[in-house]
Amino acid sequence: MDPWTLLDRMHVGHFRIFDLFHHLLRSPETGDSHDFYVIDAPDWVNVIPITPGGEVVCVRQYRAGTDEVTLEIPGGMIDPGDGDPIEAARREMREETGYRADRFESLGVVSPNPAIQSNRCHTICAWDAYRDGPQRLDGSEVIDVELVHLDAIPSLITSGRITHSLVIAAFYLLDQTTAVPAG
Amino acid sequence: MDPWTLLDRMHVGHFRIFDLFHHLLRSPETGDSHDFYVIDAPDWVNVIPITPGGEVVCVRQYRAGTDEVTLEIPGGMIDPGDGDPIEAARREMREETGYRADRFESLGVVSPNPAIQSNRCHTICAWDAYRDGPQRLDGSEVIDVELVHLDAIPSLITSGRITHSLVIAAFYLLDQTTAVPAG
Numbered sequence: 001m002d003p004w005t006l007l008d009r010m011h012v013g014h015f016r017i018f019d020l021f022h023h024l025l026r027s028p029e030t031g032d033s034h035d036f037y038v039i040d041a042p043d044w045v046n047v048i049p050i051t052p053g054g055e056v057v058c059v060r061q062y063r064a065g066t067d068e069v070t071l072e073i074p075g076g077m078i079d080p081g082d083g084d085p086i087e088a089a090r091r092e093m094r095e096e097t098g099y100r101a102d103r104f105e106s107l108g109v110v111s112p113n114p115a116i117q118s119n120r121c122h123t124i125c126a127w128d129a130y131r132d133g134p135q136r137l138d139g140s141e142v143i144d145v146e147l148v149h150l151d152a153i154p155s156l157i158t159s160g161r162i163t164h165s166l167v168i169a170a171f172y173l174l175d176q177t178t179a180v181p182a183g
Numbered sequence: 184m185d186p187w188t189l190l191d192r193m194h195v196g197h198f199r200i201f202d203l204f205h206h207l208l209r210s211p212e213t214g215d216s217h218d219f220y221v222i223d224a225p226d227w228v229n230v231i232p233i234t235p236g237g238e239v240v241c242v243r244q245y246r247a248g249t250d251e252v253t254l255e256i257p258g259g260m261i262d263p264g265d266g267d268p269i270e271a272a273r274r275e276m277r278e279e280t281g282y283r284a285d286r287f288e289s290l291g292v293v294s295p296n297p298a299i300q301s302n303r304c305h306t307i308c309a310w311d312a313y314r315d316g317p318q319r320l321d322g323s324e325v326i327d328v329e330l331v332h333l334d335a336i337p338s339l340i341t342s343g344r345i346t347h348s349l350v351i352a353a354f355y356l357l358d359q360t361t362a363v364p365a366g
Binding site for chain 2: 013015017142166
């Protein structure tokens, strides 16, 4: 199966943290053209900071999309100045939680939504995370830090207290990294 | 921590499968107002169809967001006429793959992205899925059906061949449902 052909691309608008584009695409199978809208944003990073005691450094914050206070892991946009996803992970974790770590491990890269979003999300584990000082939050951010033991994560997800698909995908990748083959 | 207060909501535009809104929100902590953009779409459903032989009925299709052909599970929007998420799962699975099933199990509900999207995604497992007939695709859909054994899913995810965060979250939920406690 082949990709479709881009016939036209138009910028619809800039909306603070993403841009919206209209794409006119032609199917290689049918030859017909169809309209699509694509949300374009910088790549994102999500970090799972884990303390030496096996606790995940989580963040609780208000989210405008669902109009709810959610429990998540730290993360955000990879800035042009970050250099690479691990630097972005280090920065976001430090800003949002006040934690640092010396050992970072890339767990993988996922697509937030390949149907309508162009960007990727890098998932990084920060091992042996430790508290370094106060948070450094920007104007609109109000974030509570909450330590949750790794063993409690599955029930927080199945009970619907952790709901963000990118956070759940991050823990899937962590499970694969730390999984010990049976037998 | 309390939710923020909605001061103003403005419809920015309709973009085929979602609407975009501008929200002006006031923080209960700081009293300051900030702008947010919220993508509003119907709730979605994702289905993991599993055959009696333990194979997942996957779909391969072109995705405009990432401009790639992806490997995913069937799914889509819950239509007003669907009644409930399981009916939507049954319909989407039948349309995209030609498969039916008699036993459906809800695995949970996730938020595709609580920061910028208002909707939810229901994850349904369709046990004992069987081929019923040809696909029923709409105008722009070209979808190949591909059977993948459940045992191969983790390596497809860690190797980056399955990348959709909602699909990975679905398999996380499935693992929790079928997990046998150690010991």
